[in-house]
Each structure stands twice: as structure tokens, then as C-alpha cells.
Amino acid sequence: xxxxxxxxxxxxxxxxxxxxxxxxxxxxxxxxxxxxxxxxxxxxxxxxxxxxxxxxxxxxxxxxxxxxxxxxxxxxxxxxxxxxxxxxxxxxxxxxxxxxxxxxxxxxxxxxxxxxxxxxxxxxxxxxxxxxxxxxxxxxxxxxxxxxxxxxxxxxxxxxxxxxxxxxxxxxxxxxxxxxxxxxxxxxxxxxxxxxxxxxxxxxxxx
Amino acid sequence: xxxxxxxxxxxxxxxxxxxxxxxxxxxxxxxxxxxxxxxxxxxxxxxxxxxxxxxxxxxxxxxxxxxxxxxxxxxxxxxxxxxxxxxxxxxxxxxxxxxxxxxxxxxxxxxxxxxxxxxxxxxxxxxxxxxxxxxxxxxxxxxxxxxxxxxxxxxxxxxxxxxxxxxxxxxxxxxxxxxxxxxxxxxxxxxxxxxxxxxxxxxxxxx
Numbered sequence: 083x084x085x086x087x088x089x090x091x092x093x094x095x096x097x098x099x100x101x102x103x104x105x106x107x108x109x110x111x112x113x114x115x116x117x118x119x120x121x122x123x124x125x126x127x128x129x130x131x132x133x134x135x136x137x138x139x140x141x142x143x144x145x146x147x148x149x150x151x152x153x154x155x156x157x158x159x160x161x162x163x164x165x166x167x168x169x170x171x172x173x174x175x176x177x178x179x180x181x182x183x184x185x186x187x188x189x190x191x192x193x194x195x196x197x198x199x200x201x202x203x204x205x206x207x208x209x210x211x212x213x214x215x216x217x218x219x220x221x222x223x224x225x226x227x228x229x230x231x232x233x234x235x236x237x238x239x240x241x242x243x244x245x246x247x248x249x250x251x252x253x254x255x256x257x258x259x260x261x262x263x264x265x266x267x268x269x270x271x272x273x274x275x276x277x278x279x280x281x282x283x284x285x286x287x288x289x
Numbered sequence: 290x291x292x293x294x295x296x297x298x299x300x301x302x303x304x305x306x307x308x309x310x311x312x313x314x315x316x317x318x319x320x321x322x323x324x325x326x327x328x329x330x331x332x333x334x335x336x337x338x339x340x341x342x343x344x345x346x347x348x349x350x351x352x353x354x355x356x357x358x359x360x361x362x363x364x365x366x367x368x369x370x371x372x373x374x375x376x377x378x379x380x381x382x383x384x385x386x387x388x389x390x391x392x393x394x395x396x397x398x399x400x401x402x403x404x405x406x407x408x409x410x411x412x413x414x415x416x417x418x419x420x421x422x423x424x425x426x427x428x429x430x431x432x433x434x435x436x437x438x439x440x441x442x443x444x445x446x447x448x449x450x451x452x453x454x455x456x457x458x459x460x461x462x463x464x465x466x467x468x469x470x471x472x473x474x475x476x477x478x479x480x481x482x483x484x485x486x487x488x489x490x491x492x493x494x495x496x
Contacts, residue, residue: 109359205412258461286493
């Protein structure tokens, strides 16, 4: 599996559609793949399962993807892009980095609710393709690091702390609070948990 | 898969050996299972693969385990018990909760180094058996919550923060700092990272 670093796939792996209809078909395939990879995993899902669920012909799959691994990697990349897109929309109007963290965490929990298979798909990528797994988190960490660095220049975040370390602490917190509530309890993270988590983060990393 | 809550398996799933030789055989099977589940995953590993790697007869497997799922669940339970055991040994002499956190995090990173497949095995359990997956983290969280509560009574930890929330934040931090360094770089977590992570935690949760 070769993937260009900024998330653009080589044409031999994935062919992006140019027409509106093609985009809709690709979207149906991706939605079916997300449901199946979430519920039964990568290894128990066949391309036929995906096309049957998407209600498209088997040959249609191969217009867009080289093989099962390509659609899996592409799906993870799409999830990462779509999470980052939603985060950046949500925090656009925020007046401070702390406010952006607060809204960002809530947006992440909402995203997990909408994509309940997210952890399963991403974490299974450890077996399917180590690079895709690492790229997913590094893609998220990259923009996050830039934002925290910016907040350091305005003295919002503690300058003495390594930015990457702060960011991986925050990603870890988001993942495990999301796991505890959204995945295990199938309910929104309670407000009291969000408040206490944010106090922890504020005192830990903010000035 | 039925598991009694405190981690004791029903006899229909697992038969624990009574002799020293039996324990050695069980241990060989577990070590082989850990290597195979880590490298190729649960679904791509057969019982025959495990017995071949452990160098025991196929029938020997069934003396101890009912099926592949039983050995998988038992292995995860053993990993959790062994991590908790190492943590409790390591922090036994600690004079404060903060010192125990410091030593505890280092012990966890060392454990990940010794069991590099830990994340893969535990995270794949989301597909194999949701309860085993949740039990793994809840088992770790349970003792952790007791310890943090105790530290609250001596005013070491901020009383206004919900203990379970603190604990899941800490578990998330440990997991993602371990992932970033021990798993991805295959090297110990750098001291500067540990120092900054601990400053974050100290200011975030400690008085």
C-alpha cells in the first residue's frame, strides 16, 4: 500500500470519480465498508459483502479501488479528513485556545457517536497496515501541534511543555473518555465528566 | 463466553493445571498465542498454529481451553493481571501518590516494551468479545480509582475532580504516549517527554 504523505492516494490504488453520480456511488461503497468493517472487521468482510450492501455491481468496486486494502485505507483517510474538517469548522469562531479545546472535545465525542465503529476500524488498522494506522493519528496530531504552538505564542499554553507531548496527552484523553462513555455506555459524555476533564487539561497545560 | 467478574474463568472455558509441568505447558501455549495474536491477529491464527508454535500436541490445547476464544480471553486477562501485578510491586515503596504515578507510568511503558503486541491484542478484542475488551480496561481502572480516592483523603489529589474521570484521562495519556514512542519508534519514552507528561498530570490533578 503506497500512500502519498499528505493523504492523496496513488491512482493505482484509488480512482477518484469526476462526476456527481460517480461521487454518489463511491460514497455508497464507503458507507457500506464503514458499517461492515465496524461490525465484523476487515478480515471477515469481502469485497462482495461491500458491493452487496452498497447495492452496486461487483465490477463497480474496481472502477474506484484496486483491492480491499485500498478501500480500507481510503476509508480511514476519509474518517481522519472528515474529523479534522468538522473540528476546524466547529472551532472557527473560538476566541481562545481553551475555548477551542472545549468545543473540539465535544465535537470529537459527537463524531464518535456518528461513527461508532471509528475505534474498531482505526485500531484494527494495526494489523492491516501499520502505516495507515500511524498516519491516521499523526494526521490529527499535525494540525493540533500547529494550533497549540500558536497558542504558546500568545502565552495561552505553558511554554515549558513540549507541544507534541501535550498533544498526545490530549488525544489520549479524548480517546479514553470517548471510549468510556460514547462507546461503552452508548450515551453522550456527561457534562460533569466534560467539566472535570477540561479542568484537568486547563490546569495541566494552560497558563 | 462467560467469565466470572473477578477474572476467574468458568471451568467449561478454561481448566487451570495443578502440576508444575502442567503450568509450564499452559505457559508455552500462552506465549505462543501472544506472539501469534500480536503478529497476525485473532482471525488469522488457528489453534493448530498455536500448538505448533508452542511445540505441544493439538490435544494438549483442549486439556486447558475449550476453544480459540477461550485462550484469547484468558490471555488478555493474564496480561491485565500481570500488568496490575507489576504496577503494584513497582509502586509498593512509593511515599506519595505522585511518586506512584511517576513510577507507574514508567512501569507501564516497560510493560508495553516487553509485550509489544499488547495494544493489538487488547484492541482487537473489540471484535472478538466486547466484554473481554471492556473488562481489560475496567479491571485496570478499578484498582486505579481506589488508589486515587485514597490519595484524595490525604489531600494529594484535587477533591473537586471526579476520580473515574481522572483515571480515564491518565489511562488515555499512558496509552497514547506509549503508542507514540514504544510502539511507533520502538524506543523508550524519552525522559523529556516523561517529565513534561508528569508536569501536565501534576498540575492537572494534584494539589
